[in-house]
Amino acid sequence: MRSFTRASTLDPVPGDIVALLRRIDMAAGAEARYLDQLPQLLGALQEQARIESVTASSAIEGVHVAKVRVPNLVSGNPQRIRDRSEAEFAGYSAALDYLNQQGPGDLAVGLVLHLHRLLFAFTDGRGGQFKVDDNLVIDRHPDGSTSTRFAPVGWQETPFYVDELVARTNTALRDNETHPLLVIAVFVLDLLCIHPFADGNGRVARLVTTHLLQRAGYGVGRYVSVEQLIYETKDEYYRSLEASTKGWFDDGQHAAWPWASYLLGRLDAAYTRFGTRVAAGTGGGTKQDRVRDFVLLHAPTPFTIADIRRTVPGISDNTIRLVLSELRNEGLIANDGTGRSASWHRVGA
Numbered sequence: 001m002r003s004f005t006r007a008s009t010l011d012p013v014p015g016d017i018v019a020l021l022r023r024i025d026m027a028a029g030a031e032a033r034y035l036d037q038l039p040q041l042l043g044a045l046q047e048q049a050r051i052e053s054v055t056a057s058s059a060i061e062g063v064h065v066a067k068v069r070v071p072n073l074v075s076g077n078p079q080r081i082r083d084r085s086e087a088e089f090a091g092y093s094a095a096l097d098y099l100n101q102q103g104p105g106d107l108a109v110g111l112v113l114h115l116h117r118l119l120f121a122f123t124d125g126r127g128g129q130f131k132v133d134d135n136l137v138i139d140r141h142p143d144g145s146t147s148t149r150f151a152p153v154g155w156q157e158t159p160f161y162v163d164e165l166v167a168r169t170n171t172a173l174r175d176n177e178t179h180p181l182l183v184i185a186v187f188v189l190d191l192l193c194i195h196p197f198a199d200g201n202g203r204v205a206r207l208v209t210t211h212l213l214q215r216a217g218y219g220v221g222r223y224v225s226v227e228q229l230i231y232e233t234k235d236e237y238y239r240s241l242e243a244s245t246k247g248w249f250d251d252g253q254h255a256a257w258p259w260a261s262y263l264l265g266r267l268d269a270a271y272t273r274f275g276t277r278v279a280a281g282t283g284g285g286t287k288q289d290r291v292r293d294f295v296l297l298h299a300p301t302p303f304t305i306a307d308i309r310r311t312v313p314g315i316s317d318n319t320i321r322l323v324l325s326e327l328r329n330e331g332l333i334a335n336d337g338t339g340r341s342a343s344w345h346r347v348g349a
Helices: 015-031 039-060 067-073 084-101 109-119 158-175 180-194 201-215 226-232 234-245 257-282 287-298 305-311 317-329
Strands: 137-140 146-150 333-336 343-346
Touching: 015 180, 015 257, 039 067, 039 084, 039 201, 039 226, 039 257, 067 084, 084 109, 084 201, 109 158, 109 201, 146 234, 158 180, 158 201, 180 201, 180 234, 180 257, 201 226, 226 234, 226 257, 234 257, 257 287, 257 305, 287 305, 287 317, 287 343, 305 317, 317 333
Parallel strands: none
Antiparallel strands: 137 146, 333 343
């Protein structure tokens, strides 16, 4: 809400942000070409991104489940949920599925509450209700100590603040005077500063981000998990939020740019990853050829089997391991470590 009450919050736009916006808009234009041409590949990417999004967004908040349990929990009708973590994991899946099944209409307070209700649908928590006590945003440090980052909006003021934020966001998106991605970025920042729920604020913010991106025409999150990209850079995620939060409670005397730059950077990375996955999925040759091409031409350094699995869908881990073994024997790659933590790098890269 407060990011919309001061004109200087988003004006002038720094040059590096302008460059990011241009690059994202060009990539979003190219995205539309694939929708009718590659339905089978996009379907595989969408299911993969869905599972990654549920897993990563939950993990950011310390919610982890055994890998073997994931298929049941994201099935849409999970059976025999064993504990709180599995309940919240299944809830995030239900909320994300709800968004993917809906048309990208206007943002509404009711939608925010409904996503929260779905998030905790399999728990005995109070999903779908604003907080009824004041809360604090606490940082937990490696040595076990804690510190208070900020005290959010009080519980009695929360309904007004959220209503005002939603109204201002919809107005800004309709007026089209500010780039929609900047509007989305400051909406998320303000929502997290309001911190309207006793639990689940970060996850609800990421779900609403997905909704707003789709509404604005940026559909890459259906095929590449933006939540996964956030999880991979979660330290930077928290640093950028902290930097943009400073001054928010002093009549909006804050800088939105650290957070906006971070969020746009993740969206830019999502379009880059999308292009790589489409290239890998449409390349000629056998499944082994596609894995080989990705490893030698596109893989980051270092890379893992999970990177290959995400980028070249529909290929078994056994096939991936076979190709990696062949490339290692040819002296083209080398492995670092063993077991689940093993990574690989191209020789000479």
